[in-house]
Amino acid sequence: MQPDDRFTLYDLQVEVEAGDKPMVCSHRVGDRFYVIGENLVFPPESASFSMYALSALLPILPAKQRPLHPNDWMLSDCVIACPDPNCGARFRITRLREHSFRHSECTVEPTKGD
Numbered sequence: 001m002q003p004d005d006r007f008t009l010y011d012l013q014v015e016v017e018a019g020d021k022p023m024v025c026s027h028r029v030g031d032r033f034y035v036i037g038e039n040l041v042f043p044p045e046s047a048s049f050s051m052y053a054l055s056a057l058l059p060i061l062p063a064k065q066r067p068l069h070p071n072d073w074m075l076s077d078c079v080i081a082c083p084d085p086n087c088g089a090r091f092r093i094t095r096l097r098e099h100s101f102r103h104s105e106c107t108v109e110p111t112k113g114d
C-alpha cells in the first residue's frame with residue numbers, strides 16, 4: 001500500500017487593479033492569471049502579461065500557495081506593485097481554493113519522513 005503523501009496548496013488568482021497613478025505598461029484592469037500547482041494558467045481573455053510585472057510576482061507566489069502563520073506578513077499583504085516606478089498598476093493575489101497534490105507526483109526525492 002502506498003503511503004499517504006498528499007499535501008495541499010492554494011490555487012491563486014492574480015488580477016490587475018488600478019492604482020493611484022495611470023498605468024504606463026500594457027496592463028488592463030481585470031486582466032488575470034491563475035496559479036495551480038506549478039503552472040501559470042492564462043484565460044483566453046488575458047492571454048498576455050508583462051514579463052516585468054511577472055518578475056515582481058514570481059518570488060511571492062510559492063509562499064502565497066502555502067499555509068502560513070496567522071501573524072506572517074506574507075499572509076496579510078496581497079497587493080504587489082508594478083516594478084516600473086512610473087506605473088500605477090497593482091496586482092492582487094487571492095487564494096481561491098485548496099488543491100491536493102501527491103509528493104510522489106511532484107518529485108523523485110523521498111519525503112522528509114522517509
Ligand SMILES: [Zn+2]
Nearest residue numbers: 025082087089
Ligand atoms: Zn506597469
